[in-house]
Amino acid sequence: MNRDSAKPLPYSDERHQAAHQFLVEEAALLDAADYHGWLHLLTDDISYVMPVRVTTARGAGFDSLDGMGHFDEDMYSLRKRVQRLDTEHAWTEDPPSRTRHFVSNVRTFATGEADLVVESALLLFRSRGDTREADLLSAGRTDLLRQTDAGLRLARREINVDESVLRTQNLAVFL
Amino acid sequence: MIDLPAVLADVGRGMIPAHIYNDQEIFALERDRLFSRAWVFLAHESEIPAPGDYVVRRVLADSFIVVRDESGMVRVMFNMCLHKGMQVCRAEMGNASHFRCPYHAWTYRNDGRLAGLPFHVDAYGGDEGLVRKGQALLPAPSMDSYNGLIFISLRDDAPPLRDWLGDFAFYLDLYTRQSPAGVELRGPQRWRVRANWKIGAENFAGDSYHTPHTHASVVDIGLFREPKASKRKEGALYLAGPGAGTTYKLPPGGSFGEQLRYVGYPDEMVAAMASTWSAGQRGLVEQSGFMVSAATLFPNLSFVHNWPVVDETGAVVPFVSLRQWQPVSERETEVLSWFAVDAAAPAAFKRQSYRAYLMCFGSSGMFEQDDVENWVSITDMAGGSMARRLLLNSRMGLTLGGDPIKPPLATFSGPGVAYQGFGEFNQRHWLSMWSSHLKDGAW
Numbered sequence A: 001m002n003r004d005s006a007k008p009l010p011y012s013d014e015r016h017q018a019a020h021q022f023l024v025e026e027a028a029l030l031d032a033a034d035y036h037g038w039l040h041l042l043t044d045d046i047s048y049v050m051p052v053r054v055t056t057a058r059g060a061g062f063d064s065l066d067g068m069g070h071f072d073e074d075m076y077s078l079r080k081r082v083q084r085l086d087t088e089h090a091w092t093e094d095p096p097s098r099t100r101h102f103v104s105n106v107r108t109f110a111t112g113e114a115d116l117v118v119e120s121a122l123l124l125f126r127s128r129g130d131t132r133e134a135d136l137l138s139a140g141r142t143d144l145l146r147q148t149d150a151g152l153r154l155a156r157r158e159i160n161v162d163e164s165v166l167r168t169q170n171l172a173v174f175l
Numbered sequence B: 001m002i003d004l005p006a007v008l009a010d011v012g013r014g015m016i017p018a019h020i021y022n023d024q025e026i027f028a029l030e031r032d033r034l035f036s037r038a039w040v041f042l043a044h045e046s047e048i049p050a051p052g053d054y055v056v057r058r059v060l061a062d063s064f065i066v067v068r069d070e071s072g073m074v075r076v077m078f079n080m081c082l083h084k085g086m087q088v089c090r091a092e093m094g095n096a097s098h099f100r101c102p103y104h105a106w107t108y109r110n111d112g113r114l115a116g117l118p119f120h121v122d123a124y125g126g127d128e129g130l131v132r133k134g135q136a137l138l139p140a141p142s143m144d145s146y147n148g149l150i151f152i153s154l155r156d157d158a159p160p161l162r163d164w165l166g167d168f169a170f171y172l173d174l175y176t177r178q179s180p181a182g183v184e185l186r187g188p189q190r191w192r193v194r195a196n197w198k199i200g201a202e203n204f205a206g207d208s209y210h211t212p213h214t215h216a217s218v219v220d221i222g223l224f225r226e227p228k229a230s231k232r233k234e235g236a237l238y239l240a241g242p243g244a245g246t247t248y249k250l251p252p253g254g255s256f257g258e259q260l261r262y263v264g265y266p267d268e269m270v271a272a273m274a275s276t277w278s279a280g281q282r283g284l285v286e287q288s289g290f291m292v293s294a295a296t297l298f299p300n301l302s303f304v305h306n307w308p309v310v311d312e313t314g315a316v317v318p319f320v321s322l323r324q325w326q327p328v329s330e331r332e333t334e335v336l337s338w339f340a341v342d343a344a345a346p347a348a349f350k351r352q353s354y355r356a357y358l359m360c361f362g363s364s365g366m367f368e369q370d371d372v373e374n375w376v377s378i379t380d381m382a383g384g385s386m387a388r389r390l391l392l393n394s395r396m397g398l399t400l401g402g403d404p405i406k407p408p409l410a411t412f413s414g415p416g417v418a419y420q421g422f423g424e425f426n427q428r429h430w431l432s433m434w435s436s437h438l439k440d441g442a443w
Helices: A014-031 A035-039 A075-086 B004-012 B024-034 B120-124 B161-165 B168-176 B197-206 B216-220 B256-262 B267-276 B279-285 B347-360 B366-382 B425-440
Strands: A042-053 A064-073 A098-110 A116-127 A135-148 A151-161 B015-017 B040-044 B053-059 B062-068 B074-078 B093-095 B098-100 B107-109 B114-116 B142-146 B149-153 B183-193 B236-240 B243-249 B290-297 B301-306 B319-329 B332-342 B391-393 B417-420
Touching: A014 A035, A014 A098, A014 A116, A014 A135, A014 A151, A035 A075, A042 A075, A042 A135, A042 B183, A064 A075, A064 A151, A064 B183, A064 B347, A075 B216, A075 B347, A075 B366, B004 B015, B004 B425, B024 B319, B024 B425, B040 B053, B040 B062, B040 B183, B040 B319, B074 B142, B074 B149, B142 B161, B161 B168, B168 B236, B168 B243, B168 B279, B168 B290, B168 B301, B168 B319, B183 B319, B183 B366, B197 B243, B197 B290, B197 B301, B197 B319, B197 B332, B197 B366, B197 B425, B216 B366, B236 B425, B243 B425, B256 B267, B256 B279, B279 B290, B319 B347, B332 B347, B347 B366
Parallel strands: A042 A151
Antiparallel strands: A042 A064, A098 A116, A116 A135, A135 A151, B015 B391, B040 B149, B053 B062, B053 B093, B062 B074, B098 B107, B107 B114, B142 B149, B183 B332, B236 B243, B236 B417, B243 B290, B290 B301, B301 B319, B319 B332
16 A cells, blocks of 8 residues: 555644544444444445465565465455344354454554555454453554545555464454 | 273264363373374475475474475475474474574474584584484474375374375365366465364264254355255265265256356366366266265365355355364364365466355354354363263264164265265264274274
């Protein structure tokens, strides 16, 4: 995702504040399991990817797999995932997980157009039932936020998870 | 102490002591008597195409480097330095001409031979104290491959892999040899689930009965046409050699090409399968009218082939996945899940098939999500006291007297034994191999 400069916008910049607020509101929707509301925050040409991270030697030049992700989604597949959670048969989320999306380290970059590139850190806490230990997923995210008539919308998201072996039973959740 | 003969006797009659799905003693026996000898999958040759390419994989606690050496030969070496035992490779993949131990810098060529060590003369008096020649990382006791799938066994005298695969090779080809180019693997996605490793292996071997209910949601949303109970019970279950699997019944009367196009294969891939597969393999699709779906090769490598709807236009695209249930403990399993596709497939098909895989299986797959929920819950319950009083009924398909309710299919274009409809023949087949290993380690 192209950005104007390596330097993020100052925190006082209204564009940064709007981007930060977008991410916090998005997290609130996800924690409230308002997945249809969440879909409304995405552009129709959304690209939502989460590469598989791997352990490689320093200097190897790569630390994620080529051609394999945990997610590589477009609007069709994201809609299907949300529709599935609407059914009475999505057992892995019934009873639902308790989640909290902690969003921090937000840095906003101008792109030369109205779009913004936003980096953030995400810590996802996920708790299920009463006997299992809770899961934690830590990730960096790089987003492209597009200015639309309806306001900022998410057009691209790359989730850079900080584990090579995920410690959660599945990704029936969004990051 | 468990009463092993009693446990195995119960397993033998299809009444499974629930605690075997979360039991430290059983897990120790599995380590010592099963994983100490069985052929276990490690990697596919397409993951290490060039000299020096390597991946690091495990068999339980043992870490192995799977590497293509400078001459192009695939080698599997125990990832432990000969001197003080440090892992000589701590990355999980990459390319290296040598592996250098970080501790004292003993350095090995990528064929395992010791290339050098610091101060050989000063520290050891040269070859007088340590003969460098002949020193090499420990090779896997046995190693063999089939269709590029690399397996090792921790026994020195393992039978040839092809002999051991026996009749299952016929089915293995359907997943991993759709053209002379063979299959290429991408991945794996890796994640840990708090479930016993046997549950997934048994499920993929033959549990067509769970599909209509566990996976009802993917039918509800129109992602996959087939799992409805009315269709699923028409499928055949086969058991062959050390493997077993499930199939779906195809629409009646279709030619080989029509059936493969029905599940979404493009014409060039249909042509490749027609010329690559044997008459029997083609007949499974055409005369018998079955398409392979899930399968397990004992002990812990499973396969799946499904054909979901991948876009708004209703296009159906098939995918193949290989997955390994890597035991961590009696109650935790690392899942390694690869996307597999014919290496000669068109690029557009590869892309679509990959997306089909992600929607259905793997860490985010909409089928797999609900499977794992079941397996975690079973494992949780199996660790308590009451589970020691409960025998799980795995006798589906048998009368009380122990005879099959329906006879095997008389005309099934594949080796082994096949039954149409629901039944737990395959899970019992898998468990019988498990029992044979645990009984005395001999099978």
